[in-house]
Structures are given as C-alpha cells and as structure tokens.
Amino acid sequence: MIRFILRRLLSTALVLLVVTFVLYLLLNVALDFFWDLRASTSPNIEALYESRRRLLDLDTPAVVRYFKWLAGVGGCAIGQCDFGIAWKSGQEVTDQLQGAIINTIKLITASTIVAIILGIAVGMISAIRQYSGFDYFITFVSFLLYSLPVFWVAVLLKQYGAIDINNFINDPTLDSWWPIIIFCVAMGLFWMGALGGGAKRRVITFGAAALITFATIYYILASGWMQHPSIGVVGVIVIGLGAAVVMTYLSTGLKNRRVLYASLSIAVIGALLYMPLQYLFYYVEMNWLWMFGLLIVAIAVAIGVGLAFRGPDPWDTARTTSFTAVIVAVLIFADRVLQGWQEYSDDPAINNRPIATIGASAPNIDGDFWITNLDSFTHLLLPSIALVLISFASYTRYTRGSMLEVMGQDYIRTARAKGLNERTVIMRHAMRNALLPLASIVPVDIITMIGGAVITETIFGWNGMGKLFIDSMRNAELDPVMAYILITGLLAIIANLVADFLYAVLDPRIRVNA
Numbered sequence: 001m002i003r004f005i006l007r008r009l010l011s012t013a014l015v016l017l018v019v020t021f022v023l024y025l026l027l028n029v030a031l032d033f034f035w036d037l038r039a040s041t042s043p044n045i046e047a048l049y050e051s052r053r054r055l056l057d058l059d060t061p062a063v064v065r066y067f068k069w070l071a072g073v074g075g076c077a078i079g080q081c082d083f084g085i086a087w088k089s090g091q092e093v094t095d096q097l098q099g100a101i102i103n104t105i106k107l108i109t110a111s112t113i114v115a116i117i118l119g120i121a122v123g124m125i126s127a128i129r130q131y132s133g134f135d136y137f138i139t140f141v142s143f144l145l146y147s148l149p150v151f152w153v154a155v156l157l158k159q160y161g162a163i164d165i166n167n168f169i170n171d172p173t174l175d176s177w178w179p180i181i182i183f184c185v186a187m188g189l190f191w192m193g194a195l196g197g198g199a200k201r202r203v204i205t206f207g208a209a210a211l212i213t214f215a216t217i218y219y220i221l222a223s224g225w226m227q228h229p230s231i232g233v234v235g236v237i238v239i240g241l242g243a244a245v246v247m248t249y250l251s252t253g254l255k256n257r258r259v260l261y262a263s264l265s266i267a268v269i270g271a272l273l274y275m276p277l278q279y280l281f282y283y284v285e286m287n288w289l290w291m292f293g294l295l296i297v298a299i300a301v302a303i304g305v306g307l308a309f310r311g312p313d314p315w316d317t318a319r320t321t322s323f324t325a326v327i328v329a330v331l332i333f334a335d336r337v338l339q340g341w342q343e344y345s346d347d348p349a350i351n352n353r354p355i356a357t358i359g360a361s362a363p364n365i366d367g368d369f370w371i372t373n374l375d376s377f378t379h380l381l382l383p384s385i386a387l388v389l390i391s392f393a394s395y396t397r398y399t400r401g402s403m404l405e406v407m408g409q410d411y412i413r414t415a416r417a418k419g420l421n422e423r424t425v426i427m428r429h430a431m432r433n434a435l436l437p438l439a440s441i442v443p444v445d446i447i448t449m450i451g452g453a454v455i456t457e458t459i460f461g462w463n464g465m466g467k468l469f470i471d472s473m474r475n476a477e478l479d480p481v482m483a484y485i486l487i488t489g490l491l492a493i494i495a496n497l498v499a500d501f502l503y504a505v506l507d508p509r510i511r512v513n514a
Contacts, residue, residue, distance in 0.1 A: 103464040107462060146393035166354070228341065233274045266328065294329070298325045306322070399435075444496060
C-alpha cells in the first residue's frame with residue numbers, strides 16, 4: 001500500500017511538472033501580452049510597451065520565468081503560496097483563487113448531489129422496467145439531455161426559468177389550464193410506468209399521480225404559495241412521515257415494524273422540536289458551524305433512537321433513522337430560510353424578482369445568515385439546474401447499464417430461488433454491486449468539476465474557476481491561467497487516486513498493489 005501511494009505521488013509530481021512546463025511555453029507563445037496596446041494612439045506608446053515588458057518580465061527567457069513561477073508555487077509547501085499577479089487587475093492570483101474555488105464548490109455541490117440521487121434512482125427503475133415504455137422514454141430523454149448544448153439550455157433557463165417565473169410571481173394569472181392538465185397527465189404516465197404492475201394497479205397509479213399533481217399545483221396557485229413560499233410545521237410533519245416510510249421501505253422493507261416505528265419516531269421528534277428550534281434560530285446568531293453542529297446532534301439522536309428500537313439488525317435501524325433525521329433537518333432548515341422570502345423579495349436590490357439570472361449574489365444585500373443564504377440559493381437555482389440536466393443523463397445511463405449487467409448474474413437468480421422478495425434482491429444484492437462502476441466515475445466528476453463549469457459559469461456570470469480561466473485567457477494573464485491548469489490537473493490526478501482506493505474498498509477482489 002505504501003509503495004503504491006509513493007509510486008502514484010512520484011508519477012503525479014512528474015506528470016504535473018512536464019505538463020505545466022510544456023503549457024507554460026506554449027501559452028507564452030500563444031498569448032498576446034500587448035493586445036490592449038496595439039490599437040493605442042498614445043504618443044508614449046513605446047514607453048507603455050517597455051513598462052509592460054518590465055511588469056511581466058518578458059525580457060527574461062520563458063524557461064527561466066517558468067522556474068521562477070515554479071519556485072513561487074513551491075512555497076505552498078511552507079504556507080507561502082505565490083502564484084503570481086493578474087496584471088490586468090493588479091490582484092494577487094491567490095486572492096482570485098480563493099473566491100473562485102469557493103464559488104465553484106457552492107455551485108457544484110447541490111447540482112452533483114441532486115444529479116447523483118436522481119440519476120441512480122431513475123437508472124435503476126429503467127433497468128428494472130427494461131424494454132417497457134418507461135424504459136424507452138427515459139432512454140430517449142437521457143440521450144436528449146446528454147446531447148443538448150449547455151449554452152442553449154442556459155439561455156432557455158434564463159428566459160423561462162427566471163424572466164417568465166418572475167413575471168408570474170408578480171402577476172399570478174393563467175391564460176389557460178391546458179398546460180397544467182397536460183403536465184398532470186404526463187406525471188401520471190411517468191409514475192404509472194415507473195411503478196409498473198398489473199392493469200388495475202397501473203390505472204390506480206396513473207389516477208393517483210395525476211390527481212396529486214393537480215391538487216398540488218392548484219394549492220400553490222390558490223394559496224399564493226409562490227408569493228409567500230413556506231413549509232411550516234404541517235409540511236415538516238407530512239413530508240417527514242413520508243420520508244420515514246420511504247426510507248424504511250428502501251432500507252429494510254415495511255414488514256420490519258421496529259425500523260418503521262423508529263423512523264416514524266424520528267419524524268415526530270423533528271416535528272416536536274420545530275418550535276423550539278425557531279426560538280433558537282431567532283435569538284442566536286446562526287452560522288454554518290452552528291448548522292453543522294445541529295446536524296451532528298440530529299444524527300446522533302437518530303442513531304440512539306435506532307439502537308433503542310433495535311430490530312433484527314440494530315445498525316440497519318440506526319442507518320434508516322439517520323437518513324430520516326437528515327431529511328427532517330433539511331426541511332426545518334429550508335423552512336427557516338424561506339421565512340425570509342418576503343423581506344428578501346421586497347429588498348430594492350431584488351425588486352420582487354427573486355429568481356436571479358446572473359452572478360453569485362445580489363449587490364448591496366444587507367441581511368442576516370438566513371437572508372444571505374436565501375440570496376445564494378436563488379442565484380444557484382438556474383446554473384445548478386443546467387448542470388443537473390447534463391449530469392443526470394450520464395448517471396442514468398451508467399446506472400442502467402451496470403444494473404442490467406448485475407441483474408443477469410447467477411447470484412441474483414440464486415437469491416430469487418431462495419425465496420427473497422424483489423425489494424431485498426434489488427436493494428441488498430443488485431444495487432450495491434451495480435453502483436461499483438459509479439465509484440470510479442463519481443469522484444472524478446465531483447473533484448474535476450472544481451475546475452469549473454466553464455460555459456455555465458460564463459453564461460450565468462458566476463465568478464468561479466471556469467470564468468476565471470476564460471477571463472484570464474481573454475486578458476492574456478499567464479499566471480492565473482497556469483494556476484488554473486495546476487489546480488485542475490492536481491485535482492484530476494487526486495480524483496483518479498480516490499477512485500482507485502474507493503473501488504478497492506468496495507470490491508474485495510481488487511487490490512491496489514496488484
């Protein structure tokens with residue numbers, strides 16, 4: 001193991017050294033450091049050229065400048081990083097990187113989590129319903145989303161996901177109910193295909209899904225929920241109880257009453273703590289450290305409740321209650337954030353148009369922790385959706401293909417022959433092995449995306465790593481471009497290393513020193 005790690009670290013260092021050296025020389029030739037001076041009519045143009053040469057040290061050979069830059073980068077080993085200066089703005093590259101990396105991490109975190117969860121769920125259902133209408137529909141949608149140009153999706157989201165939605169929030173009137181009826185029928189068909197079953201079950205599923213969708217939309221429109229969105233204690237109770245049932249079904253099955261009662265108890269505890277938490281949120285100045293601490297407490301309580309209820313496997317119970325607790329905690333947090341919607345929407349900087357189309361935050365927003373996070377969420381909405389649509393398609397295809405391969409294995413047929421129910425066969429035997437290929441894909445996607453979603457960040461004006469790279473290339477700033485290449489290259493190599501170890505942990509047949 002140690003030899004393997006040392007070999008990988010040595011190869012990583014050599015690869016980064018060669019790549020950065022070659023790219024530094026190529027960029028030195030390709031970038032025009034005097035692009036803004038070539039059209040100048042200033043009488044002291046020669047002095048300006050000379051000043052630029054001295055500023056960028058262009059009289060020194062490129063090879064020597066590379067090793068000067070490398071020496072500054074090497075200072076990171078002792079906590080004194082020097083990536084150079086962005087000459088156009090005069091700002092230290094390290095300062096630019098700090099803000100860009102934070103913004104990119106904020107952007108990719110939510111979109112990656114949502115894409116993974118939806119992609120795995122839909123891909124599994126598509127594999128289980130192989131060659132059904134649902135499977136063909138998901139296959140078509142996946143290929144469609146995967147082939148869509150990101151810039152085109154981003155423009156459509158700006159028009160229909162922000163401009164039209166903001167107009168509707170200010171004037172919530174419908175010209176026709178037909179689009180809503182069509183959407184309800186589509187949702188009925190989707191759930192009918194996803195759940196499957198006999199003709200009677202399909203009709204019931206279709207009717208229930210269409211009716212629930214219509215009732216939900218009608219409630220949103222009739223109650224003015226879009227103007228004053230909230231979850232409330234009733235929403236926390238209803239969604240929490242539903243989450244408890246779903247988590248129990250997926251984890252151990254509803255026949256395991258101890259696990260079901262333990263999960264329902266967690267939902268009830270969350271509802272009982274709703275009001276005390278509101279007082280805590282009001283009287284204590286919150287921050288993310290507080291939120292993380294409360295989440296740890298919630299998980300610890302859930303584990304304690306799960307172990308107290310025990311069941312055939314106490315840790316299965318604890319795992320299920322922990323997932324339920326996380327969902328309830330997120331609901332309470334989201335409800336508190338939404339309580340500031342009216343104040344946020346009425347702010348002059350927002351002007352009752354809360355869905356943002358550009359930037360990572362609104363200028364001149366003066367608010368507490370909750371208003372600040374609400375502003376971040378509204379700005380995250382559209383770029384996150386754009387990234388989810390693309391990633392969702394790939395995760396769906398990977399999961400479906402892997403699931404189909406696993407479902408044909410001998411041990412799956414043996415599990416069914418032993419009399420295990422289909423839920424146990426799929427969740428306990430098939431899914432765990434089907435997710436093995438994703439273990440080598442997801443870490444790479446997550447870590448390398450810190451390099452920035454270049455097109456998405458540029459279109460939505462999100463000041464992340466991708467936009468930093470584009471702006472630096474446009475301004476012929478060599479040092480920021482090299483910092484971007486170094487960081488993204490290092491992260492890509494780390495991602496592959498993490499994927500190797502994760503695959504070895506999940507699959508005992510694989511050894512890292514093989």
